[in-house]
Amino acid sequence: MKFFEHFGNYTLFLLGLFKRPERFKVFAKQTLIEMSSIGVGSFGIVSLISVFTGAVATIQIGVQLVSGLVPDYMLGTFVRDSNIYEFSPTITCLVLAGKVGSSIASEMGTMKVTEQIDALEIMGINSANYLVLPKILAGVLTIPLLVVYSMVLSIIGGALSGVLGDIISVDAYVRGLRTDFIPFSVGFALIKATTFAFLITSISAYHGYRTEGGALEVGRSSTMAVVYSAVAVIIFDYLLSDILLSA
């Protein structure tokens, strides 16, 4: 029952967002600030995760390719595909659900309990439109770029661990990367990243915006935002894979 109540409120919240901004110049400036916060602010963590995800993928796949029936260069192909299809979009977005989601929810929640959102409303500003829409737009524009960056780094990380661990040569790895490449795999990853970006930013903003009370409730909203965003990412990961890859 609670789920349907939240779903209904979330839908109404989204409907209230998509209005013409009060001042386009102010809206554009807000969006750029948010892009910097989400994009540049997440560069470090995405880099770290991507390199290690690629490295671990190479080691684990390498361990399983010992039969000799599969050519060793296929290791590069498997690392590439596992990272492009799944690890880069999904793991990056799960991490961003924690980092960006909690940041958005706590910022919105604090603004709510300190009456800053009320101050906007009294001025005649659609607070959801002014505060949330730039965050969603910034997320949808920035997170797919972070995912592409993650793809590149994870493949480099895979190469590093393969070469340093004497699992595969650079030539074989590169040959594997170039084997049977399907350009749609990148498109699929970008569709997932865009969807996840929308879910993370909007769900987190929704939880922050609904905060009532004080500091304790802000923390609770932040936790809820991360949990719900992560669950939504996992569910939509399955749905998009089923819809786009099974066809």
Place this chain on the structure above:
Amino acid sequence: MIQLKNIRKSFNGKVVLDDISASFYPGKANFVIGASGSGKSVMMKCMVGLIDVDQGEIFYGSDDFVHKSYEERKLIRKEIGMLFQGTALFDSLSVEDNIAFPLRMFTKMTPEEVLDRVNFCLQRVNLPNVNKLYPSNLSGGMKKRVGIARAIALNPKYLFCDEPNSGLDPLTSRLIDELIKEITIEYNITTVINTHDMKSLFDMGDNIIYIYQGKKDWEGEKSLIRSSGNSRLLEFMKASEF
């Protein structure tokens, strides 16, 4: 002038405002007093449209605020300034940007004109040279002054102050009171003040409304309070040790 006509509001079946009618006059400090939980904050939120009333009318001049659309209400809201209990300054913006915010959103002023207006408002609240500071760098009294400066930036016709003295020392409280009173008279603003501070009420109050358990229990000039014969109001005043 603001007029409330028979407004009612309830939450989950509990009546918080019960058939309240009242008038708030321009150029005067209109005080709303009452115990905690009496409904005065809800009444103020209904007046500025943060909460919708269940029944009744709220007139700003001749405009019925309750029955207007969101877009029509926005026009009235641009004539409203509000000083919040916790000031509600935007943490991420400097003092200058906080005051400039409504000017940039709703006027076509050039950056130079905006800065002039910001400096004028800061001068008016006796707080020069703090433009680049952030709310976290300010004391409670300074925040209240910046809150007033932001509230008057657009030359409002209506000013709402929710517990303007809460959390302030007595001296700063009096300065804030004097400032609100001066601005009210100077710009002929209809000022509505929610407070528990009886000293403030007797120093600057003009029109007083006493709310008791969601109902208007008394309304009149402050000089008439002691002779009102309203035992609940007199008990409230006595408890305030004034």
